[in-house]
Amino acid sequence: MADEQSPNGSNDANGAQEQDSGAASKRGIWGSKAGFILAAAGSAIGLGNIWRFPTEAANNGGAAFLLVYLACVVLIGLPVMLAEITLGRHTRKDPVGAFKAICPRSLWWLVGALGVVTGLAILSYYSVVAGWTLGYVVRTAGHTFTSDSDPNAIFGAFSCCWWQQILYHLIFMALCVAVVMGGVRAGIERWSKILMPTLLVMLGLLVVRSVTLPGAGRGLAFYLEPDFSKLDFKVIVAGLGQAFFSMSLGMGAMITYGSYLSRKDNLVTSATWVGLADTGIAILAGFMVLPALAIAGITPGVDEGGAGMIFTVLPSVFSQMPWEPYGGIVFGTAFFILLALAALTSAVSLLEVVTAYLVDERKWPRKRATAAVGGLALIVGVPSALGCGAVACLSKVVELQGKSVGFLELMDKVFGKLTLTLGALLISLVVGWVWGIGKAKDEIRHGNSGFAVLGSVWSFLLRFLCPLAIATILVFLIIDPGAIR
Numbered sequence: 001m002a003d004e005q006s007p008n009g010s011n012d013a014n015g016a017q018e019q020d021s022g023a024a025s026k027r028g029i030w031g032s033k034a035g036f037i038l039a040a041a042g043s044a045i046g047l048g049n050i051w052r053f054p055t056e057a058a059n060n061g062g063a064a065f066l067l068v069y070l071a072c073v074v075l076i077g078l079p080v081m082l083a084e085i086t087l088g089r090h091t092r093k094d095p096v097g098a099f100k101a102i103c104p105r106s107l108w109w110l111v112g113a114l115g116v117v118t119g120l121a122i123l124s125y126y127s128v129v130a131g132w133t134l135g136y137v138v139r140t141a142g143h144t145f146t147s148d149s150d151p152n153a154i155f156g157a158f159s160c161c162w163w164q165q166i167l168y169h170l171i172f173m174a175l176c177v178a179v180v181m182g183g184v185r186a187g188i189e190r191w192s193k194i195l196m197p198t199l200l201v202m203l204g205l206l207v208v209r210s211v212t213l214p215g216a217g218r219g220l221a222f223y224l225e226p227d228f229s230k231l232d233f234k235v236i237v238a239g240l241g242q243a244f245f246s247m248s249l250g251m252g253a254m255i256t257y258g259s260y261l262s263r264k265d266n267l268v269t270s271a272t273w274v275g276l277a278d279t280g281i282a283i284l285a286g287f288m289v290l291p292a293l294a295i296a297g298i299t300p301g302v303d304e305g306g307a308g309m310i311f312t313v314l315p316s317v318f319s320q321m322p323w324e325p326y327g328g329i330v331f332g333t334a335f336f337i338l339l340a341l342a343a344l345t346s347a348v349s350l351l352e353v354v355t356a357y358l359v360d361e362r363k364w365p366r367k368r369a370t371a372a373v374g375g376l377a378l379i380v381g382v383p384s385a386l387g388c389g390a391v392a393c394l395s396k397v398v399e400l401q402g403k404s405v406g407f408l409e410l411m412d413k414v415f416g417k418l419t420l421t422l423g424a425l426l427i428s429l430v431v432g433w434v435w436g437i438g439k440a441k442d443e444i445r446h447g448n449s450g451f452a453v454l455g456s457v458w459s460f461l462l463r464f465l466c467p468l469a470i471a472t473i474l475v476f477l478i479i480d481p482g483a484i485r
């Protein structure tokens with residue numbers, strides 16, 4: 001039965017009925033039990049794991065960052081993820097509608113609105129970086145990277161070329177709009193099944209190459225041997241922000257995906273699988289990138305890696321693959337294609353949140369909503385696309401701790417770190433206190449009757465640890481905004 005339905009596809013518009021709740025809702029549900037896990041993992045696994053995680057680790061003390069990050073994922077990320085999914089399945093609404101449903105006649109819907117704005121903003125620059133991966137598919141396939149080419153110069157020339165920046169941003173956004181118009185389930189469920197395992201195998205092979213490169217030892221030590229003197233407030237801010245970004249939390253993506261879940265599904269195991277897959281891929285990406293830093297002339301912990309870091313580091317790995325030059329061409333091209341597809345399944349979840357809002361709350365037709373949001377994100381993304389070298393004033397918008405920050409990096413700091421963290425705080429407060437943990441637990445017990453001990457642990461983490469920890473960090477950030485880096 002559920003197999004004929006699509007969460008967002010054309011069937012939805014024809015009035016696919018939910019069959020397991022009795023509610024006369026028009027929304028569809030995921031096609032299979034694995035459907036949600038695949039789609040949610042597809043949302044979580046993306047540039048956040050492969051582009052952002054290694055860069056954050058390199059800039060924030062390596063192993064110290066890794067430890068903080070893992071603690072944030074387990075103690076804060078997973079409880080918030082369960083809260084979002086539960087809220088979504090219970091209300092079967094977009095983020096704004098979900099908050100209106102559980103707290104009617106109050107202003108809590110603004111939390112959902114913050115999420116919608118954040119989603120649009122993240123999508124705008126996410127698409128730019130995803131465009132870079134498309135540009136790198138072309139470059140690796142064309143054998144631009146040889147053992148004596150200079151990856152820094154190549155990236156520099158690419159990011160300074162305004163029309164390529166806009167073109168690839170446009171292509172990626174168009175792909176995204178096409179997938180969301182076709183319906184998340186048909187597009188994402190099917191793709192993720194093939195994509196995730198292939199990405200895993202590919203990463204595994206690249207890790208083997210990277211850790212056996214001459215000079216890899218220093219990078220590995222930096223990644224695995226914690227230097228606790230590096231553990232300061234900035235590292236904690238970065239670790240927490242990275243956990244939210246990577247797990248797609250804090251802006252309602254998981255509320256929206258959870259709203260297409262069936263009452264029979266076990267929310268706890270679903271959330272755990274998604275978290276495990278996401279964290280596993282990020283850790284692997286660290287093993288791939290950090291040992292290779294030395295070859296690219298970056299000293300981890302000393303030189304700061306900018307937004308283009310992996311694009312300058314990975315080509316040196318590809319140029320040292322066996323069967324030169326074919327090994328590098330094949331591996332490099334396949335890797336960037338996979339990365340672009342992983343980015344696509346993530347970007348789709350960002351676009352889906354804003355689209356779901358327009359469809360559910362404003363009653364827009366799905367196709368029109370998707371095109372409008374895609375178009376808006378395209379325009380909002382233009383300064384980011386031009387802000388990595390092409391236009392000087394956009395490449396140095398503010399000065400933070402003596403380092404000039406470009407428009408794209410600024411967007412990532414404000415929306416990829418700050419508003420996500422604020423959103424996660426508010427979501428944990430609303431689910432834990434305003435809506436009520438008892439009602440949330442009742443929702444989880446559909447599909448998971450034995451949620452007793454784990455339920456108490458979750459309740460403690462969500463009601464006390466998450467709000468206190470996140471709020472403390474936000475207060476310190478207000479005192480010292482420079483700590484966001």
Ligand code: TRP
Binds near residue numbers: 044251
């Ligand atoms: N998690 C994705 C990644 O790691 C990006 C992403 C998708 C996201 N949806 C999100 C980030 C919602 C924050 C909120 O690449």
